[in-house]
Amino acid sequence: MSILNVVCPICTEVFKNADDIYSTSCGHIFHFSCMQDWMRRSTSCPKCRQYNPTTYKLYLSFDDSEESLQKFQEIELKLKSSNEKNAQLLDQINETEFNFLHLQEQFTASEREKRELEDKIRQVGDSDQNFLHLQEQYTESSELVKHLQDQIQILKINNECKSMELNQKNMEIDSLKAGLQPEKSPFNDSIMNDKIRVLEQKLKHISAEFEKEIAISTQLSIDKMKLESYIKHLKSADGNTKNILKQTHEDLSMKRDNQKSVNLKNDLLKSNSNQKSNNSDTYVFIKDLPLDQLLIPFENIIIRLASKMSLNISADDLVKVDIVDNNKQTSSNAQLVVQFKSKSLKNNFLANKHLLKNDPSTSSIIVGEYMDDQLHALLMYAKEKLRNNGYKYVFYKNNQIFAKKHRSHPKVIRIHNKDQVDSLQNKGKNDESGANAPPAIVTECKIDENYYQI
Numbered sequence: 001m002s003i004l005n006v007v008c009p010i011c012t013e014v015f016k017n018a019d020d021i022y023s024t025s026c027g028h029i030f031h032f033s034c035m036q037d038w039m040r041r042s043t044s045c046p047k048c049r050q051y052n053p054t055t056y057k058l059y060l061s062f063d064d065s066e067e068s069l070q071k072f073q074e075i076e077l078k079l080k081s082s083n084e085k086n087a088q089l090l091d092q093i094n095e096t097e098f099n100f101l102h103l104q105e106q107f108t109a110s111e112r113e114k115r116e117l118e119d120k121i122r123q124v125g126d127s128d129q130n131f132l133h134l135q136e137q138y139t140e141s142s143e144l145v146k147h148l149q150d151q152i153q154i155l156k157i158n159n160e161c162k163s164m165e166l167n168q169k170n171m172e173i174d175s176l177k178a179g180l181q182p183e184k185s186p187f188n189d190s191i192m193n194d195k196i197r198v199l200e201q202k203l204k205h206i207s208a209e210f211e212k213e214i215a216i217s218t219q220l221s222i223d224k225m226k227l228e229s230y231i232k233h234l235k236s237a238d239g240n241t242k243n244i245l246k247q248t249h250e251d252l253s254m255k256r257d258n259q260k261s262v263n264l265k266n267d268l269l270k271s272n273s274n275q276k277s278n279n280s281d282t283y284v285f286i287k288d289l290p291l292d293q294l295l296i297p298f299e300n301i302i303i304r305l306a307s308k309m310s311l312n313i314s315a316d317d318l319v320k321v322d323i324v325d326n327n328k329q330t331s332s333n334a335q336l337v338v339q340f341k342s343k344s345l346k347n348n349f350l351a352n353k354h355l356l357k358n359d360p361s362t363s364s365i366i367v368g369e370y371m372d373d374q375l376h377a378l379l380m381y382a383k384e385k386l387r388n389n390g391y392k393y394v395f396y397k398n399n400q401i402f403a404k405k406h407r408s409h410p411k412v413i414r415i416h417n418k419d420q421v422d423s424l425q426n427k428g429k430n431d432e433s434g435a436n437a438p439p440a441i442v443t444e445c446k447i448d449e450n451y452y453q454i
Contacts, residue, residue, distance in 0.1 A: 005072065006062070009047050010034040017062050024053035032057075087407065095383070101285065102376055104324055105337065138231065145227045148220055155217045162210045169206065173199050281343045281399050282319070283370030284350060286336040293361070294334060298323060302338055305367075308359050309352035317345050337370060371396055382415050385425045 006015045008031050015021060020032035028047040030038075035046075035055065043052045176195065286305075295301050298321035306313035319339040340346045353367040371379070379401050383394045386403055393404040394415075401415040403424065415421060 006060075008034055010038060015060065015062055021058045021060055022055045023058050024050070024055055026050040026053050029058060098371070098376075099380075101324070101335070102371075102373065108322075108324055141227060141231050145224065145231065148224055148227065152217065152220050152224065155213060155220065159210070159213050159217065162206065162213065166203070166206050166210065169199065169203055173203070282340045282346050283372075284338050284340075284346055285324075285368055285370045286338065287333075287366040287368070288364050289334045289336060290361075290364070291334055294323075297321075298336065301336065305356065305362065305365070306349065308362055309349070309355045311348060311352055313345065313349070317341055369396070369399065371399075375399070375401065378415065378418065378421075381418055382421045385421050389425045390427075391424065 006029070007013065008015060009028065010030055011034050013031075015029075015031075021029055022032050022035050023029045024045050026045050026048050028045060030046065038046050044050060045053050173196065176192070176199075289301070293301065293304075295304065297315075299315045299318050302318060302321060303313055303315065317340060319341055321339075322337045324335050324337055340349065350367065350369060356362040356365055356367065375396070379394070379396055382401060382403060386394055391403040391405055391413075393407045393409070395402055395404075403413045403415055404411065413424070
């Protein structure tokens with residue numbers, strides 16, 4: 001069988017059938033003339049540096065016909081075409097994963113809102129039960145207060161009666177003393193003294209009962225004041241419960257209004273397509289994070305990754321770190337969305353992400369730049385409109401969208417809005433038909449395509 005395109009390591013020329021070919025004992029082949037020239041300067045193998053190898057002549061047959069060269073060129077073209085198709089498929093895979101990330105984030109936000117609404121509904125149910133319980137307590141307390149008020153009125157009447165009776169007894173004693181004063185008989189004095197002693201004992205007993213009634217009346221007054229205070233507290237709690245119910249209904253109404261605003265999201269994106277979003281300038285996403293590296297709080301994960309990048313980042317440099325549920329990911333991996341406090345911190349984090357590959361525990365982690373919904377919609381629109389109109393390579397870098405005619409083309413155009421995309425699309429159609437079209441408003445710039453590359 002013929003051999004194609006074997007090259008001499010010394011002169012780097014292709015072997016031909018007319019060449020004298022020799023092999024060394026270490027397994028390398030050379031032109032005989034090249035080997036002789038080399039052996040005059042050194043006694044080692046030119047390829048592997050084995051000392052003083054023995055040589056043998058080889059008889060090889062090479063296919064150097066035009067047909068073979070043509071087949072080789074066809075194979076090279078097929079290989080190049082396959083590489084381009086692989087690159088396109090890789091772009092489509094990355095685009096699909098990015099779209100899935102956005103959908104998954106929206107799903108997570110919806111689940112969070114659903115849980116919040118369920119908590120609100122549960123609180124409303126608990127508030128209803130508490131309200132009924134407080135209402136029962138309020139009714140019982142009102143009845144008890146009414147009963148105590150009736151008792152107080154009865155005691156007041158009894159006290160008045162006792163006072164009148166006591167005054168009457170005092171008047172009788174005074175009249176008896178006045179009537180007995182002129183009499184001097186010792187016998188009468190003894191009888192009167194006994195009567196006075198009996199009346200004084202009755203007076204003492206009546207006074208004790210009267211003081212007891214006064215003490216009971218005072219205690220009932222104190223209990224009444226306590227109950228009135230408790231009733232006032234129950235009324236206040238009742239008002240707070242009604243306020244909680246009112247606030248809960250307002251929150252539910254607000255959630256429904258927010259849900260309606262979410263349904264109008266695409267219209268809002270279209271109306272604001274010319275405005276630049278600065279919120280996503282500080283976001284990055286982290287994919288394929290092993291679950292055994294999850295730390296609580298999540299900020300500790302970013303601090304640990306930053307230390308492996310030789311960056312000094314603390315929890316104060318982070319706004320939030322959210323974990324994104326992804327059912328498509330394997331159970332051993334997770335993905336995060338991180339917001340830094342400044343764009344410079346985010347850029348430093350992305351610029352040093354290649355250092356994670358040096359550590360086996362973090363080599364599988366993927367760090368990339370996060371894109372907000374507005375830019376994502378513009379990117380999807382640009383890819384849909386421009387890929388079939390002369391701009392095969394549309395991509396996203398550093399919170400900006402760019403377009404190129406193909407991956408290796410030197411001219412880069414920055415995409416600002418959908419009007420510019422429509423202008424470039426019309427220009428591409430006119431260029432294909434040979435017509436003259438007004439120039440599109442574009443921004444040419446130089447970028448590093450390996451920067452932030454995932």
